[in-house]
Amino acid sequence: MASLEPLRFDGKVALITGAAGGLGLSHAREFAARGAKVILSDITPDVKSSASGIGDAAAFAVGSVTSRADCEAAVAVALEEFGRLDILVNNAGMLRDHTLEKQTDAEWQSVIDVHLTGTRNMTLAAWDALKASGAGRIINTSSASGLYGNFGQSNYCAAKMGIVGFTKACSQEGRRFGINVHCIAPIAHTPMTDDLWPDEMVKAATSPELVSPVVAYLSSEECQENSLILAAGGGYLARVAVVESAGVRLAAGEMLDAEWVAARFSSAAAMAQWAEPATVAYALDRAFGR
Numbered sequence: 001m002a003s004l005e006p007l008r009f010d011g012k013v014a015l016i017t018g019a020a021g022g023l024g025l026s027h028a029r030e031f032a033a034r035g036a037k038v039i040l041s042d043i044t045p046d047v048k049s050s051a052s053g054i055g056d057a058a059a060f061a062v063g064s065v066t067s068r069a070d071c072e073a074a075v076a077v078a079l080e081e082f083g084r085l086d087i088l089v090n091n092a093g094m095l096r097d098h099t100l101e102k103q104t105d106a107e108w109q110s111v112i113d114v115h116l117t118g119t120r121n122m123t124l125a126a127w128d129a130l131k132a133s134g135a136g137r138i139i140n141t142s143s144a145s146g147l148y149g150n151f152g153q154s155n156y157c158a159a160k161m162g163i164v165g166f167t168k169a170c171s172q173e174g175r176r177f178g179i180n181v182h183c184i185a186p187i188a189h190t191p192m193t194d195d196l197w198p199d200e201m202v203k204a205a206t207s208p209e210l211v212s213p214v215v216a217y218l219s220s221e222e223c224q225e226n227s228l229i230l231a232a233g234g235g236y237l238a239r240v241a242v243v244e245s246a247g248v249r250l251a252a253g254e255m256l257d258a259e260w261v262a263a264r265f266s267s268a269a270a271m272a273q274w275a276e277p278a279t280v281a282y283a284l285d286r287a288f289g290r
């Protein structure tokens with residue numbers, strides 16, 4: 001069941017971080033093919049030839065998302081070359097995998113810096129331009145590792161789940177400016193996953209081009225949703241949610257001690273009924289008995 005109207009981005013400008021290759025380059029191509037101007041930003045100078053491959057619709061910026069100045073410079077390229085910025089895709093990333101016991105402080109910090117602080121840095125740099133757009137869109141890049149955990153990736157998992165919280169806070173703050181903020185948890189064969197998946201069939205079936213249309217949809221004005229988490233890869237698409245069980249409440253005259261918790265735990269933890277809270281107000285209402 002295909003969409004009736006093609007989703008177009010004529011007159012829109014999109015900035016994609018980590019766009020020299022992999023998912024980022026695929027996202028940039030997707031936007032350009034749909035009429036957008038694109039700025040490919042990456043720490044590697046190879047991003048210049050990646051942008052050349054797209055043609056006149058593309059500009060590039062070399063810099064690290066860990067640097068506030070580099071992020072501001074990338075946004076400046078968008079404004080100088082194309083006069084505006086409507087869409088930011090925070091995609092840059094790398095891995096420094098080791099179990100908790102073996103992971104060095106540098107491995108922990110560098111992954112937090114690139115994924116989490118980098119997402120914040122670029123969002124902050126782009127915020128005013130996205131406000132001026134009137135229909136700004138930010139697509140952050142989380143991961144199933146962050147959402148569900150993965151052995152040997154405590155740094156990456158912490159950063160990627162941090163991006164979920166960042167996305168939810170920014171979506172609440174951006175709403176009044178017309179800025180919608182989402183995140184994706186992609187699966188794709190890229191330089192990052194090349195060693196992990198030796199199977200050529202699996203590689204072929206999980207091309208980044210099967211993720212980028214999801215980014216395009218979320219970035220479109222047609223998508224009026226906000227604060228979504230979408231899992232996408234290999235032709236699979238699903239919504240991920242942070243949900244809370246219906247819970248239990250202390251009855252009048254009962255005492256909340258550890259024994260009460262033990263007795264009520266299976267009822268409290270049961271997921272037969274659940275809610276997907278939109279804001280922290282849900283948790284406060286529950287605690288205040290409202």
Ligand SMILES: NC(=O)c1ccc[n+]([C@@H]2O[C@H](COP(=O)([O-])OP(=O)(O)OC[C@H]3O[C@@H](n4cnc5c(N)ncnc54)[C@H](O)[C@@H]3O)[C@@H](O)[C@H]2O)c1
Nearest residue numbers: 018022023043064065091092093143186187188190191192
């Ligand atoms: N490929 C997957 O299956 C998968 C799964 C879950 C999440 N992700 C996430 O998707 C994003 C893209 O990953 P990919 O698979 O395309 O990997 P990739 O290695 O092909 O691309 C990542 C890009 O980010 C760039 N980069 C790294 N550090 C940077 C920095 N400090 N500043 C700017 N650019 C920097 C790299 O040079 C590279 O071009 C990452 O955030 C990754 O964590 C990927």
